[in-house]
Amino acid sequence: MEDIQAYIESGILELYAAGDLSPAEKRDVEAMISRHPELKAELAEIEQGLEEYAAAYAIAPSVNLRRQVIDSLLSAEENPEEPEALNDSVAEIRSAPSYKYAFAACLTLLLVSLGALFVLYSRLQQSNQQIAVLQAGNQQFSNRVNNMDQQLKQHQHALSVLRNPQVKLIKLSGTKQSPESSMMLAFNPASKEVMIDMSAMKVPANDAGHQYQLWAMVKGKPVDLGVFDMKADDQGMKKMKAIAEAEAFAVTLEPRGGSLNPSMEHMMLLGVI
Amino acid sequence: MSKRKTALSEDDLIRALRNKEKIGAEALYDMYSSSLYGIIYRIVQHDEIAEDLLQETFVKIWNSFALFDPAKGRLFTWMANVARNLSIDKLRSKDFRNNAKNQDIENTVNFIDETNSTALNPDTLGVKELMQRLKPEQKSILDLVYFRGYTHAEVAEELGIPLGTVKTRLRMAIITLRKFFS
Numbered sequence: 001m002e003d004i005q006a007y008i009e010s011g012i013l014e015l016y017a018a019g020d021l022s023p024a025e026k027r028d029v030e031a032m033i034s035r036h037p038e039l040k041a042e043l044a045e046i047e048q049g050l051e052e053y054a055a056a057y058a059i060a061p062s063v064n065l066r067r068q069v070i071d072s073l074l075s076a077e078e079n080p081e082e083p084e085a086l087n088d089s090v091a092e093i094r095s096a097p098s099y100k101y102a103f104a105a106c107l108t109l110l111l112v113s114l115g116a117l118f119v120l121y122s123r124l125q126q127s128n129q130q131i132a133v134l135q136a137g138n139q140q141f142s143n144r145v146n147n148m149d150q151q152l153k154q155h156q157h158a159l160s161v162l163r164n165p166q167v168k169l170i171k172l173s174g175t176k177q178s179p180e181s182s183m184m185l186a187f188n189p190a191s192k193e194v195m196i197d198m199s200a201m202k203v204p205a206n207d208a209g210h211q212y213q214l215w216a217m218v219k220g221k222p223v224d225l226g227v228f229d230m231k232a233d234d235q236g237m238k239k240m241k242a243i244a245e246a247e248a249f250a251v252t253l254e255p256r257g258g259s260l261n262p263s264m265e266h267m268m269l270l271g272v273i
Numbered sequence: 274m275s276k277r278k279t280a281l282s283e284d285d286l287i288r289a290l291r292n293k294e295k296i297g298a299e300a301l302y303d304m305y306s307s308s309l310y311g312i313i314y315r316i317v318q319h320d321e322i323a324e325d326l327l328q329e330t331f332v333k334i335w336n337s338f339a340l341f342d343p344a345k346g347r348l349f350t351w352m353a354n355v356a357r358n359l360s361i362d363k364l365r366s367k368d369f370r371n372n373a374k375n376q377d378i379e380n381t382v383n384f385i386d387e388t389n390s391t392a393l394n395p396d397t398l399g400v401k402e403l404m405q406r407l408k409p410e411q412k413s414i415l416d417l418v419y420f421r422g423y424t425h426a427e428v429a430e431e432l433g434i435p436l437g438t439v440k441t442r443l444r445m446a447i448i449t450l451r452k453f454f455s
Contacts, residue, residue: 011444017346018419018443019354030345040344047347049451050419051308054353056403057420058307059314061327066302069328073298073335 007032008042017046154236158197161237166190172249172271178204183269185214185249192242194225194249198234203268205230206253213254215262216246225249227258248272278303283348290338302331305349309356315420316360326363330356357422403453411446414439 007013015021016029033040161167167188174181181204184197196214206212206229214225225240251269252262279300281289286304289297309330314323333355341351407415413432417423423431425439432439 011440014444014447015425015440017350018415018447019350019357019422020418020425020443034344044347045451045455046447047350049447049454050353051347051349052454053403053415053419053450054308054311054349057315058311060307061310061324065324065327066306069306069331070295070298070302072328073301073331074295077293 004036004038007039013039013043013046017043017050151235158199158235158237161186161195164188168273170249170271170273172251172269175267175270177253177266178268181268183251183271185271186237187243187246187249187273189245192244194240194243195237196228196240197237198228198231199236201230203230203251205232209256210253211256211258212251212268213258213262214240215250215252216243217248217250218243218246220247222250222262224258224260227254246273280304287341287343287348290335293335298335301334305352306331308349309352312353312356312420313360315416316357316422317363322363323360326356326359330359333359353419361422403450406453407446407449411442411449414442415446415450418443 012021012025012029016026021029033043162169167186170185170187172183172185180202182200182202184200186195186197187193194214194216203212211227211229213227215222216225217223223243223246225243228238228240249271250262250267252264253266253268254263279296280303281296281300286297286300290301306327310323310327313326313330314320317323317326330352334352341348345351404412414428417428417431418425425436425443428434428439429436
């Protein structure tokens with residue numbers, strides 16, 4: 001048959017015998033030779049040629065190997081093993097060691113982890129900053145509250161004093177030395193309390209070397225009631241020394257610490273009951 | 274000790290191996306160990322490894338003999354494939370690759386000549402004549418494919434020749450062999 005001859009001359013049988021075909025090509029050849037005994041015979045001759053060639057280039061292994069190999073074959077009969085599926089294709093070769101892929105996976109994981117770490121770190125920084133801002137705000141807030149608390153107490157106190165029916169409110173007016181000045185004084189003869197209203201005080205600020213001194217005029221004689229500084233931010237009432245009765249109250253500017261007797265030429269305020 | 278070598282016909286050998294008979298094991302070794310060792314050694318180029326592989330090859334042939342199908346070809350073709358595959362796997366697992374494949378074709382030829390002097394099979398004559406009949410370019414391709422297990426694509430790349438030329442020369446080489454040995 002023409003087909004057979006052409007097939008033989010294609011050289012595919014030689015390639016098959018030398019083991020140089022893909023699995024699909026091998027299956028084709030096997031199909032052909034099973035259908036055509038002439039091809040099978042041709043193949044057998046080709047194979048024999050190759051066998052002789054291999055024999056010509058044979059290398060004898062060491063002599064002791066014979067016993068060792070034969071014994072291992074026969075002892076395998078006492079411990080039969082599962083026949084392995086034979087792979088008679090040279091083209092199927094094991095791939096490169098898989099640790100390369102494991103390494104790449106680890107490296108990727110590391111980089112991803114580092115990236116995530118960086119993101120988390122910067123977020124943490126942001127959060128910390130926010131906390132600091134909130135704390136500062138909180139601090140300011142509580143300061144304000146404290147301040148307001150204090151002011152409230154002062155006002156409440158002042159009010160309680162002023163509402164007291166036993167308290168006499170006396171206005172001290174400015175003298176020639178300080179015509180613009182004025183001051184409010186609360187005098188409770190029953191409790192002997194004298195308080196001056198710091199918030200309603202209109203006197204020039206005193207320097208470090210001087211202080212204002214309050215006097216009560218009792219039976220024409222001046223009695224010292226204490227010293228005070230003019231402070232712009234003071235809201236409350238300052239309690240002075242006690243006196244049971246007085247005809248008038250006066251304020252003079254004295255050296256710091258006060259004087260035993262008033263410097264009349266430096267009288268700034270005067271209020272008669 | 275006298276070396277008594279056992280030999281059987283192909284059919285008898287196949288039957289003995291199927292039945293796992295002792296005579297099958299002996300004949301198998303005596304008839305084919307040198308041929309198979311020649312293939313193995315030329316691939317791995319290392320005594321101890323080649324001997325281990327030879328034993329591994331025989332064990333595999335013996336244990337999986339049920340998979341051998343005589344309809345697909347002769348016994349030796351199948352066994353040579355086992356030997357070749359095991360050797361190539363070993364080669365690639367130990368990263369012998371560069372050393373083995375970069376070996377010059379001239380060196381391969383010389384190498385085979387040298388080993389002939391110590392391991393020439395006395396039953397085969399006229400190897401030198403064969404060398405003369407076989408053209409160098411045919412022989413080198415035959416050795417690369419049949420002994421070293423290169424695919425024809427790898428041969429084409431290694432020798433820098435077209436794929437078709439590889440196939441043609443391989444065929445011519447085998448035809449020459451057939452004529453020489455018939």
